[in-house]
Amino acid sequence: MSLEEMQSNLFSEALEQSYRVQIEEFEGPLDLLLHLIKKNEVDIYNIPIAAITRQYLDYMEIMKELNLDIAGEFLVMAATLLQIKSRMLLPATPEEDGDAEVEDPRAELVRRLLEYQRYRDASQMLNCRNLLGREVFARKFDSPELGELEPVDEPADVELFELIEAFQKVLARVSVDTFHDVVADGISIADRIGEVLSVLHAEKTVCFDSLFNTGMTRDLLVVTFLSILELCKLKLIKVVQMENHGSIWLHLAASEEEESDGEGEGEAKAEAKGADVEDGNNDL
């Protein structure tokens, strides 16, 4: 039989209509196979593999005809069916004859179908239960009697997935780039502080953006930003913006002399510490 004949056969049999209505319903190849077995009223333990395979392939043809995306799983199953069919055509080899148990080529498929059927039945059972929010309802609100909730330090009810989701949200806000799970052992904040400071010593004033080059790794961008934060905190630099949404400029907070005789109250220690770092880095 030629392919053309096959196809004309196919569509002459009003198969198209019978399948078309069902076409979206199948969850996958196993679902489709169970449907074919039921429709043909054949024994699942003794599947007429040629007939079922033919109908399965017909169905896929119709899917193609209707320009539906055929999921890869359907193709894999088609290949499996064809392979089973061809194995059943082969005579048993002498070696296999010697074997006490020669398994039916269909056995694996039957096992999968039976198992799938069980879970499909189980899913129907689940769907038949009285579902919260469908048949039954609970009081899902705080009773007025409860009054104000007092905060309690008790481990709350939280799932791991929520934790991952929360982290995903953070990363989505920070950037769309992949955030490596392990921070690369690149430049440290201390080193970067030194670099930023030496640029500032040379230039006096630096555009914020110029410290972030497009070629930088994400880690370096983070480290640079943290360095700037650290320098601000240590009051070693000043950050100014001339106009709304204008460029941000960084410049050294004070001249070297002022720094050395700085006798500020609370900040004195921090400044001294910062100065140490600055000096140390300047030495490099």
Add this chain to the structure above:
Amino acid sequence: MSGKSLKGIVESILFVHDQPLTLDRLAGILEEYDRADLRAALDELIEDYDTAERGIVLIQVAGGYQLRSRPEHGDYIRRLNKTKGVKFSQSALETLAIVAYRQPITRAEVEYLRGVDSGGVMKSLLEKKLLRIMGKKDVPGKPLIYGTSREFLELFGLKDLNQLPSLKEIQELVPPDPFADQPALPLGSAVTTDSAPVADSVPPVESLDSIDSPESIEG
């Protein structure tokens, strides 16, 4: 029991609590009472509510006790809320059923059993908190393993996983205890078009019998 009836006190607490209340929790709240008395009060309440006359039922669900509206009255309540109620796709139900009966289970195993890619539906069930990640399987590749959540039990009105009717009861079945020993799924050889000789590494069909254990649990 003086003045106030313990049953009434327990009823009050159940009424204002918006989640299933465990006996432990109740015992913690009502420290001055015996656990046995609390349990008796709960049992009595379940009986009191168990008449078609009532609009409320007290059930055991997700390890605790919860007052819920009578299932037969769902229609009227949906009128009140103007909702059609939750609805599940076949793929979501299938995936839930598989995870419920075979947990802990990996995604690859779910997909082998369903015969289709299930990442999308599993993610959506995770987002709905019906599935949860239980950790990683100690096999090469360390795949994530999944199980059902407390919300799953609440949604389907199950006291615990053992209350799931065994697959045997549903039709022809799989172990009621989802944690019982199960044969490993023949992943790898299965989904692919295995060209290995017949009856090579494939387990015999009888192995299905070995995972069936009869069990009578009320559904």
Add this chain to the structure above:
Amino acid sequence: MSGKSLKGIVESILFVHDQPLTLDRLAGILEEYDRADLRAALDELIEDYDTAERGIVLIQVAGGYQLRSRPEHGDYIRRLNKTKGVKFSQSALETLAIVAYRQPITRAEVEYLRGVDSGGVMKSLLEKKLLRIMGKKDVPGKPLIYGTSREFLELFGLKDLNQLPSLKEIQELVPPDPFADQPALPLGSAVTTDSAPVADSVPPVESLDSIDSPESIEG
């Protein structure tokens, strides 16, 4: 009143409604019933609940009807309140997630990632023992570095930090269609082998027979 008791239906509706329910509203929901019958059902319910034995009362309030816990049991209900577990706030969850995935990490780094001050939430997580201080970072200012605790692992049911799923694993749940670029199988040519009649007449194998068919068990 037939089959379902109207009183029960009204009780269901009162039970799930979070606000006082007016007679008008009730009549709107239960259109098929007489107003007089509805009023009678409400009156009966008020009476039913009006015994010290019960933990719930039905009262008329703010122009409607509402179920409430019995006022005399207020003390017990407040105890419930005190032990009510709190849900994690989004900020706590975010902070916990950042520390879990980026530990060891300083507060400044957490705040950079979150974009907001996180001192308060980190302190509260430390108090809850979900975070711990791992030491000081060898950078200017010697900031404290944080990590997650054993209690964190317990909360999420993890054996160790290696069990923490990576972001990649979650993203991979919904992968791009791996078959998208695959050429179609040569199905057409395969179909032609169909003319062989052999396969259909092969008898079932014994091993398969040994499984009871579903029909024989059903019922």
